[in-house]
Amino acid sequence: MKFSVDKAIFLKNLFYVVGIVDNRSSMLILSHVLIEAKDEKIYLTATDLESSVYTSFPAKINSEGSICVPGKKFFDIIDKLPEDEAIYQTTENAQLEVIFNKGKTKIKTLPGDDFPQIPKPEDFIFRTIKSEILSNLINKTSYCVSNDEMRKNLTGVYFDMTNPGKIKAISTDGHRMSLVEDELENSIIEAFILPKKATSEIKKFIKESDVLNIGVGKSFFVCDNGQTSILSRLIDVKFPDYSQVVPNNFINSFRVKKNDLIAALQRIGVVLSEKSKGAKITINHNNLEIRSLSETGESVESVDTVGDNQNIEIGFNVKYLIEALSSFENEELNISINDEVSPACIYVDEKQKDKQLAIIMPMRV
Numbered sequence: 001m002k003f004s005v006d007k008a009i010f011l012k013n014l015f016y017v018v019g020i021v022d023n024r025s026s027m028l029i030l031s032h033v034l035i036e037a038k039d040e041k042i043y044l045t046a047t048d049l050e051s052s053v054y055t056s057f058p059a060k061i062n063s064e065g066s067i068c069v070p071g072k073k074f075f076d077i078i079d080k081l082p083e084d085e086a087i088y089q090t091t092e093n094a095q096l097e098v099i100f101n102k103g104k105t106k107i108k109t110l111p112g113d114d115f116p117q118i119p120k121p122e123d124f125i126f127r128t129i130k131s132e133i134l135s136n137l138i139n140k141t142s143y144c145v146s147n148d149e150m151r152k153n154l155t156g157v158y159f160d161m162t163n164p165g166k167i168k169a170i171s172t173d174g175h176r177m178s179l180v181e182d183e184l185e186n187s188i189i190e191a192f193i194l195p196k197k198a199t200s201e202i203k204k205f206i207k208e209s210d211v212l213n214i215g216v217g218k219s220f221f222v223c224d225n226g227q228t229s230i231l232s233r234l235i236d237v238k239f240p241d242y243s244q245v246v247p248n249n250f251i252n253s254f255r256v257k258k259n260d261l262i263a264a265l266q267r268i269g270v271v272l273s274e275k276s277k278g279a280k281i282t283i284n285h286n287n288l289e290i291r292s293l294s295e296t297g298e299s300v301e302s303v304d305t306v307g308d309n310q311n312i313e314i315g316f317n318v319k320y321l322i323e324a325l326s327s328f329e330n331e332e333l334n335i336s337i338n339d340e341v342s343p344a345c346i347y348v349d350e351k352q353k354d355k356q357l358a359i360i361m362p363m364r365v
Helices: 007-018 071-079 131-139 196-208 258-269 318-326
Strands: 002-006 032-038 041-047 051-058 060-063 065-070 085-090 095-100 103-108 125-130 156-161 166-172 176-183 190-195 211-217 220-224 228-233 253-257 278-283 287-294 297-304 312-317 332-336 344-347 356-360
Touching: 002 007, 007 032, 007 041, 007 051, 007 071, 007 196, 032 060, 032 071, 051 196, 065 071, 065 103, 071 095, 071 103, 125 131, 131 156, 131 166, 131 176, 131 196, 131 211, 156 196, 176 318, 190 196, 190 228, 196 228, 253 258, 253 297, 258 278, 258 287, 258 297, 258 318, 312 318, 318 344, 318 356
Parallel strands: none
Antiparallel strands: 002 060, 002 085, 032 041, 032 065, 041 051, 051 228, 085 095, 095 103, 125 211, 156 166, 156 190, 166 176, 176 356, 211 220, 220 228, 253 332, 278 287, 278 312, 287 297, 332 344, 344 356
């Protein structure tokens, strides 16, 4: 196998696939990326057996073939190349040689035939979705996906397309929840949980085209932009009934400038330790008083608010508040806290609370 390709193009496409490689697996091949040179293109594939990413791009092919290279090591080699273009060729002793103007690098490879067969689920039901919509759904929900493998149904983003013309994305780790809704022609009714790792990989190439094709078939999900695809096994566990968490009434609400509150919370968080993550918030008629106390120190902040709200004293995880507030694009937000044991509900305004809603459970401080 021998080919030459521009460094920037090679590096960009390697970036799309290298995040999937699994260096912790007992199967050495899963830490590798499959490189195939054929039909005047380079094809790159990586898999951890749960998710797979494959992409292709034009290249000058002198001789066709396939090999597997250590994914992250190879990415670093290409990243450090001094020239825009290099020559890549296999050697007789199962190495890939990278030749550039002032030197060359060799890396050990595995046979291309050793790479696992990528699952090819049949009977996909495809639909198109604007990249901007899918990006928005993922970005505004991925921050509160759980990492707890004991609660498998919380380790992904739940996509709900059971209401005609709507698509919802919901995520929760049991302490907080994010709900986002947008418009989509969905005459096909379905709902599924997409693993967090898959959503992270989709974000890498999601904006390369204006429109994406997404499909669900059997127990797999596929997302394709015409050049790069990700195929992921879905989480086959029932997602919690999120509607039970959303309060029926949004009362005791106030309006606040998002960046002012985030800045205050960030300063408050400086004195917090790993053990004490919460701050006590006192809601007054026209301001919030935020107080943190730990073995390293204490801090007090005041943030102006607008609203006819009751006086309440309640504790929240500072990090959770910052992440929820940061997921909104608007400068001013509404926050509703019904009483001392109720969650904080963050939304833009009454008309748009179905479009995006962040819910954070209180904590004892």
